[in-house]
Amino acid sequence: MATDATGAAPDALRRHQPWQADAALGGPPPRVSFEFFPPKTDKMAETLWRAVERLAPLEPRFVSVTYGAGGSTRERTHATIARLKRETALEPAAHLTCVGASQTEVDAVARAYWDLGVRHIVALRGDPPEDAETYEPAPDGYRYAADLVAGLRRVADFDISVAAYPEVHPEAASAVADLDNLKRKIDAGASRAITQFFFAPETFLRFRDRVAAAGIRAPLVPGILPVTNFATVQRFAAMCGAAVPDWMSRLFDGLDDDPQTRQLIAASTAIELCQSLRAEGISQFHFYTLNRAELTLAICHSLGIRPAAEAPAA
Secondary structure, eight states: OOOOTTSSOOHHHHHOOHHHHHHHHOSSOOEEEEEEOOOSSHHHHHHHHHHHHHHGGGOOSOEEEOOOSSHHHHHHHHHHHHHHHHHOSOOEEEEEESTTOOHHHHHHHHHHHHHHTOOEEEEEOOOOOTTOSSOOOOTTSOOSHHHHHHHHHHHOOOEEEEEEOTTOOTTOSOHHHHHHHHHHHHHTTOOEEEEEEOSOHHHHHHHHHHHHHTTOOSOEEEEEOOOSOHHHHHHHHHHHTOOOOHHHHHHHTTOTTOHHHHHHHHHHHHHHHHHHHHHTTOOEEEEEOTTOOHHHHHHHHHTTOOOGGGSOOO
16 A cells, blocks of 8 residues: 555545545546647657547546747647647647746737637746746746736636645745745636645645635646656656655666556556545546556546546446
8 A cells, every 4th residue: 555755654545445435436527637748749749649639538628738938839839739729629728837928928829829719728937947047037027827817817718727736836935825826826817726746645635725724715626647757757746846755666666677567556556646536525637648648548547537438328
């Protein structure tokens, strides 16, 4: 059984057997959304669209596409969003950040998305460019995500998602300050908060309690990162302040050259996490797919999410 970073089994895992959670709850399966990133090469584009084709039958609430600070990345994001609108029935959500652009430029991008038929924006402060050590707002740009949310509200009636950090944003002065910032984003007009990834269910559940105690009433959606490559996950975690539990390091130890076993371990750990959260009443999940479908499909299947043609009769 999984344990947290201290070696103790999380409370949610002690209370529930993951394979019993969904059956015990009954009711409809949870709703899901997926995140993709814009491809840089033709080969990466093939991988992305294979993933889109495999995941689309699950009828996600939306699919988001990430957005970088560089001009070429922004163009790839827009092209990916446009293709999703043109060739699929999916509802795309475009990421927008404050980095490296004036308010006028960001507003113009937002209007272009609205004109394209995009109604959902994921509004983020964004990471500093690679050549910058710290984040510095553009002199004539939106300073922080709350400012961006307010600006988007002036542009059009977007559905807006923002980020939340169960283990505190690495640049936040404190956990309280981080919650205050989340509240500013919601008060500015955001519809929901999607969390950074985490690996212990209690991490999310304790954060959910703190969010409620802070008077934040918007939906809080757990962000789930299936582990396709453990070294990559460790690097991501170091960047965003997420803890990688000791038990996870032990599980993936020695599997660098054994992709099949690694895939099985990755699926089982993510399924256990999601089932434990489901048993605590979580009804929405957001998956960071890294443009791969297999693990996300397996997790969704375990949660009772099937393509419409395969869904059991009521």
